[in-house]
Amino acid sequence: TMGSGAKYSPYIIRTGKGMVSHLKVTYEDGDVYDGQWSEDGKRNGVGKLVFANKTSYIGDFKDGFFDGNGVLTQADGAKYEGDFQVGKYHGYGIYSACNGMKYEGQFQDGRVCGYGLVTFSDGTHGRPRNEGRFEDNKCVERCKTTDTVRKSRQSASNAKAISQQLLT
Numbered sequence: 001t002m003g004s005g006a007k008y009s010p011y012i013i014r015t016g017k018g019m020v021s022h023l024k025v026t027y028e029d030g031d032v033y034d035g036q037w038s039e040d041g042k043r044n045g046v047g048k049l050v051f052a053n054k055t056s057y058i059g060d061f062k063d064g065f066f067d068g069n070g071v072l073t074q075a076d077g078a079k080y081e082g083d084f085q086v087g088k089y090h091g092y093g094i095y096s097a098c099n100g101m102k103y104e105g106q107f108q109d110g111r112v113c114g115y116g117l118v119t120f121s122d123g124t125h126g127r128p129r130n131e132g133r134f135e136d137n138k139c140v141e142r143c144k145t146t147d148t149v150r151k152s153r154q155s156a157s158n159a160k161a162i163s164q165q166l167l168t
Contacts, residue, residue, distance in 0.1 A: 022037070036061070078095070092105070092148070093159070113135060115145045
């Protein structure tokens, strides 16, 4: 929600379904949100939030939180593209570390949890292959995860599409 010192510039977008409240808000701490709002003053719908430290999120919001599909890019270049729930990675997605390593798979409550595949910066998956069921960032059961990786790539693709719409 907007603090008392926040600066904002409102405008209304007319859509076929009615009107959507859209504001660009610069918060006292330097964070900037440009996107849709709920009637009760929470980020809700599609928007872009850039934190003062240059971390950014572009995607769906619900009740003020990242929720739905989105792309979170850290200031160091690490990136998560995929599903969010109540502000955390949750569902299917792809996490790409700044060192080139990536995990394609399931996340729960902001953590690697479920089925997935790790790919290192050289394109290998490690020995033994880091594919299977993960708990606490460790592969605890090795198995093929073709369907999970496909769903993760689709979720990341959906998140990128939302991101591209906002950037154009």
